[in-house]
Amino acid sequence: MxxxxxxxxxxxxxxxxxxxxxxxxxxxxxxxxxxxxxxxxDRKDVQRVAIGFDMVRNVINTLAYDYGVWDDTFEFLANPSEQYIASNLGIDNFLRHDFDVAILADRDGNIVWYGYVDLAAERFFPPDAYNPEELRPYFADPYRTRPGAPLSNSGIVNTTKGPLIFSSYSVLKSDETGESRGSLLFGRHVDQSIAEEVQDIVKMDFSFATLTPGENQQLKGKNLSWQYRDNNNRMDWYLRDIFDDPILTLSVQLDERxxxxxxxxxxxxxxxxxxxxxxxxxxxxxxxxxxxxxxxxxxxxxxxxxxxxxxxxxxxxxxxxxxxxxxxxxxxxxxxxxxxxxxxxxxxKLHRLSIEDGLTGLANRRRFDQTLNSYWEISEREKYPLVLLMCDIDFFKQYNDHYGHQQGDEAIQAVAEVLRSATNRKTDLAARYGGEEFAVLLPNTEIEGAEIIAQRIHSLIKEKAIPHQLSTVSEELTMCVGIGISRNHSEIGKDELIEQADKALYLAKAAGRNQTAIYHDTDLIKKRANEVTS
Structure with missing residues (x-):
């Protein structure tokens, strides 16, 4: 070669x-x-779409809690009235909060009232257009109890009208005490409007389809693995129901490779x-x-x-x-x-929603409990006092009944603004404890400082001049404040500190309201009248 x-x-x-x-x-x-x-x-993009649906469920869950753990709903199940329905479950309420199914049932699961709304036509469907009995298995069980919180059930289920995002709560008083009188369920059927809402949240284009019974049976119980995008830059995934079975097919349009x-x-x-x-x-x-x-x-x-x-x-x-x-x-x-x-x-954002009260923007009960545990450990280690103020709006039930739920929410928001203004240190924490009750944690603070904060709260409430015609102590909205303090953590615990502040708050109410009461370490309650004067 x-x-x-x-x-x-x-x-x-x-x-x-x-x-x-x-x-x-x-x-x-x-x-x-x-x-x-x-x-x-791509998988994170698909997960963002699933998170978007979960955010819609969280909105319905919050709404169901607000209605379910409420004195008015509790009273309605005992004495059903058209006035309650007209004020709280009229067509405007469905449209404003974007839900199309509402069911109220007694402790035995008997339907007391239900409504099914055509959101597009802005009208109620006829009573025979919907069978509320098919949702009975998903009611929160009113016979069971859970310390510190109502029972709830939420997720997505398949109904004769298609997939439904729902949330159900056991109906309790606003302070979450006593036995439940039944169950409340709010829901919204999955349609194109929900898809458009989720698209606005996640800024992604996708489509969905309900699985047929045959498809659902084939996929039921299977461990589905992630797929890769197809040649059209789309990826399919499944949204699961409360039984962890696929219920919806999501087809997400991804960006070009x-x-x-x-x-x-x-x-x-x-x-x-x-x-x-x-x-x-x-x-x-x-x-x-x-x-x-x-x-x-x-x-x-x-x-x-x-x-x-x-x-x-x-x-x-x-x-x-x-x-x-x-x-x-x-x-x-x-x-x-x-x-x-x-x-x-x-x-x-989801984390912030989990630690903030949605109505007031203050810390919620969960964040309050976490902060109390943290401050307790620090104050025990550093040997400084920890003060707790429990605040309650005087005669708020009468205020809510007289002025309505919307104005009641505005009053609670105004009180939250007062607490933010009154607590000016970064370490101070103001929280919504439940309903019209608030809590303020003041680390490294003595009684004198706590009294100044309490007086500031009373003064700022008075400056708000919120009318309250049904109050027996003032023509304007007022508050009671109970103060508890722990100087020696070896003698009392966190629960005792809360109990101190609660007892002081009770004394302030018993003494005529619109004032502050202090619980002292000697187990003697000393009332200090702080009636707000002009």
């Missing part, structure tokens, strides 16, 4: 080997990493053409201009995947196609970082 032929064969072998190596590196290291990074971002997945790209073709010109040059330079950069990109992507640091950038400085690939990798990683940040913001 002649030398030129050998040279040509050698060139062909080297070219084939180089070409094969480039394809192998791309498909073995770079492309799989890109696909996995893309798949992670951020990288080129073709088998042979411009970099490889360019390298092949150069190798045809001079195999010696290609042999010498191939490792520097092609293999090493691709390996660097693959290593960089592997580092990002293994560490989760999406802020890292390759910053590849190249004017050729490998440089374009590096830049595309950076753009893809930047896109994933943005999606990650958005998901974290959504998670942060």
């Amino acid at each position: 002649k030398l030129p032929t050998k040279t040509l064969l050698l060139l062909l072998v080297i070219t084939a080997m180089s070409f094969s190596s480039a394809i192998y590196i791309q498909r073995t290291f770079v492309y799989p990493e890109l696909v996995e990074l893309e798949a992670k971002a 951020a990288f080129n997945d073709s088998l042979i790209g411009k970099p490889i073709l360019t390298a092949l053409a150069v190798m045809m010109v001079s195999w010696m040059i290609i042999i010498i330079t191939l490792n520097r201009v092609l293999v090493k950069p691709i390996l660097k990109i693959g290593k960089h992507l592997f580092h990002i995947r293994s560490t989760g640091d999406y802020s890292a950038r390759l910053n590849y400085r190249g004017n050729d196609e490998v440089g374009d690939l590096g830049n595309e990798c950076d753009l893809l990683i930047q896109f994933i970082e943005v999606q990650q940040d958005e998901l974290e913001k959504q998670s942060e």
Whole structure:
């Protein structure tokens, strides 16, 4: 064989080997990493859609709690009245809060009242258009109790009218005491309006379809694994019902693929053409201009995947196609970082909703309990006192009955604004304890400081000048404040501190309201009249 032929064969072998190596590196290291990074971002996008549906359920859950744990609803189940329905469950209430099913049942599950609304037509359906009995199994059990909170049940179920997002609460008094008188269930059927609402929340386009009974039976009990996007950049997933069985198919439209997945790209073709010109040059330079950069990109992507640091950038400085690939990798990683940040913001928002009272913006009961535990440990370690103020609006039930639920909410919001203004230290915590009752934690504070805060609360309430015609102590809205203090945590516990403040609050009410009472460590209650004067 002649030398030129050998040279040509050698060139062909080297070219084939180089070409094969480039394809192998791309498909073995770079492309799989890109696909996995893309798949992670896609799954987070789909999870964002599921979170959007969960946020709709949380809204219905909050509404069901507000109606279920309420004296008016508690009284209605004992004495049903058209006035309650007209004031609280009229067509305007359904439209304003975006729910289309409401059911009230007694302790035995007998339907006391129900309503089914056509939200699009803004009217009630005829009574025979809906069978509320099919939702009986999902009522919160009124015969069971749970210390410190009402029983509830929520999720998605399939009905004869289609999938329903619902929430049910046992009906209790506003202070969550006593036995339940029955159950309340609010729901909203899954339709295009909910899909549009979720799309506005998550800023993504998707469609949904209800699974047929046959499809549901096939998928029931199966451990479904994540899929990859299809050729149309769509990914399907399933929304599950309260039995953890698939009920809805979600088809999410994803953004266009951020990288080129073709088998042979411009970099490889360019390298092949150069190798045809001079195999010696290609042999010498191939490792520097092609293999090493691709390996660097693959290593960089592997580092990002293994560490989760999406802020890292390759910053590849190249004017050729490998440089374009590096830049595309950076753009893809930047896109994933943005999606990650958005998901974290959504998670942060959900976390904030879990520790804040939705009506007032103050800390809710859960955050109050967490903060009390934290402050208790710190004050016990640092040997400083911890003060608790329990505040209650005087005659608020009469206020709510006279002025209505909406104005009652506005009054509670005004009181919350007063508590925010009265507690000006970053460590002070004002919380909505339940209904019209509030709690204020004052770390490293003595009784004198607590009295100043209490007096400030009374003064600011008086400045609000909120009319209260049914109050027997004033023509304006007033509050009672009970003060408890712990200086020696070895003698009393957190529950005793709350009990102190509650007893002091009771004394303030018994003494005529619109004043502050203090519980002292000697177990003697001392009333200090702080009636607000002009």
